[in-house]
Each structure stands twice: as C-alpha cells, then as structure tokens.
Amino acid sequence: MFLTVENRRLLVIGILTIIFSAMALLNNLVEADWEVWIGVGACALGLVVFAAAYIVDREVYALIGGYVMAAILVLLGMTAWLKIESVIVPTYVLAAIALPFIIAWTYQQKNWGMLIPAYVLLAIVPILYMDNVNERVAENLVPAYVLTMIGLPFIVAYVFTRKMVWLIPGGTLLLVALSFIAVQLGIPNRLMTIGLPVAALLVGAFIILRAMMQNSDDREKI
Numbered sequence: 001m002f003l004t005v006e007n008r009r010l011l012v013i014g015i016l017t018i019i020f021s022a023m024a025l026l027n028n029l030v031e032a033d034w035e036v037w038i039g040v041g042a043c044a045l046g047l048v049v050f051a052a053a054y055i056v057d058r059e060v061y062a063l064i065g066g067y068v069m070a071a072i073l074v075l076l077g078m079t080a081w082l083k084i085e086s087v088i089v090p091t092y093v094l095a096a097i098a099l100p101f102i103i104a105w106t107y108q109q110k111n112w113g114m115l116i117p118a119y120v121l122l123a124i125v126p127i128l129y130m131d132n133v134n135e136r137v138a139e140n141l142v143p144a145y146v147l148t149m150i151g152l153p154f155i156v157a158y159v160f161t162r163k164m165v166w167l168i169p170g171g172t173l174l175l176v177a178l179s180f181i182a183v184q185l186g187i188p189n190r191l192m193t194i195g196l197p198v199a200a201l202l203v204g205a206f207i208i209l210r211a212m213m214q215n216s217d218d219r220e221k222i
Contacts, residue, residue, distance in 0.1 A: 005057055012053045012062070019045050036080040043069045043076070064100065071096045087128040094121045123149040144180035147173045164207055171203050 023042035027035055047069035054062035078084045078092065101118035105111065130142050154170025157163075178199075 005059075008053065008057060009059075009061070012049060015049050016046055019049070036076060040073060040076055043073045047073070067100060090128055091125050094125055098122050119153070140180045140184040144177045144184070147177035147180070151177065164210065167203075168207070175199060175203075 020042055023038050027038050047066055050062045050066035050069060053059065054066060074096075075089070075092065078089060098118040098121040101114045101121075105114040105118070108114070126145060127142060130145070151170045151173030154166045155174070158166035158170060
C-alpha cells in the first residue's frame with residue numbers, strides 16, 4: 001500500500017506514541033532498577049524510527065527527532081552508567097542544544113540569527129565552572145563575564161557595519177565589566193572613579209569626531 005508523505009508522518013507519530021506509551025506503562029510495572037533500561041530502549045527505538053523516516057523521506061523533522069533521541073541516550077549513559085553528576089552534565093545539555101543551530105548556520109550563513117541562541121547557550125557554560133573558584137573571585141568575575149558576553153556582539157556588529165549605534169551599548173557594557181575586573185585586581189576606588197569617566201569622555205569625543213567627519217564626507221559627495 002502506497003503512503004503519501006503526510007501519511008508517513010502520521011505513521012511515525014503513531015508508532016512513537018505507541019512506543020513511549022508502552023514504555024511508560026511498563027515503567028510502572030517493573031522495579032526501579034530497570035527504569036533506566038526502559039528509557040534507553042524507548043529512545044533507541046525512537047532513534048530507529050526517526051532514522052528510517054529520514055532515509056525514506058529526507059525530511060528535517062526526522063533528522064531533528066533522531067538527534068534528540070541520540071542526545072538523550074548519551075545523557076542517560078552519562079548519568080546512569082558513568083555516574084557523572086558534576087557540571088559536565090549541564091555543559092553537555094547546553095552544547096547539545098546549541099550544536100543544531102551552529103550546523104544550521106553553516107548551511108545558511110546569511111541567516112546569522114541562528115548563531116544567537118547558540119552563542120547564548122555556549123556563553124552560559126563558563127558560568128557553571130565559575131562556582132568552583134574562590135567566592136570572592138566569582139563575586140566580581142561572574143558579572144564581568146556576563147557583561148562582556150552581552151557587550152561583545154555589539155562590538156562585533158560595529159566592526160562589520162561601522163554603525164555607531166552598536167558601539168554605544170557595547171562600549172558601555174565593556175566599561176562596566178572593566179570596573180568589576182578592576183575591583184577584583186584591587187585597583188584603588190579613586191583611580192576607578194577617575195579612570196572610567198575619562199574613558200567614557202574619550203568614547204564620547206570619538207563618537208562626535210566620527211559623526212563630524214562623516215557629515216563632511218556626505219557634504220563633499222553632494
């Protein structure tokens with residue numbers, strides 16, 4: 001019997017529903033020691049179903065579903081068998097979620113918006129490890145890192161577009177981040193209260209100078 005693409009999608013949904021419903025029912029009937037194996041079995045069967053669907057139709061949904069099943073299988077192996085309970089687990093989860101966005105961007109590099117969720121997810125990873133450092137260091141390091149990660153895309157956007165609208169928020173965030181770093185390095189408060197305003201004044205002067213130069217260039221073109 002010939003099935004259309006739409007009917008094959010419904011067939012996949014139906015098979016997966018039966019698999020996971022049966023596994024959930026079985027999970028309530030067996031001892032706790034078998035729960036992990038039931039989860040592994042369900043994900044493995046789901047992976048086979050998605051792989052078969054992708055081989056037949058080459059549809060993106062099957063590829064994504066197979067990737068999710070494989071990622072969950074690895075996660076179960078890390079937590080149940082390898083007994084990994086450190087920050088490696090959330091690191092893996094964040095990286096596994098970010099990877100499809102990066103792969104999608106490599107195929108559609110003009111659609112740079114796909115990099116945003118990947119950047120945000122991967123930027124969170126170092127924060128997980130900052131809790132292991134000295135509490136005093138983490139107190140200033142975490143906000144400095146967060147502000148830098150937020151400001152960095154604005155600076156990159158300015159480098160590529162040369163539009164001042166990106167430099168203002170990016171520069172402001174980086175200056176505030178520098179203040180946290182200065183506190184951590186033990187730089188005197190008086191030097192900071194003078195240095196930061198001076199740096200901000202220089203940035204403002206640069207913005208005004210650039211605006212005037214651009215204005216004169218526009219007049220010459222006219």
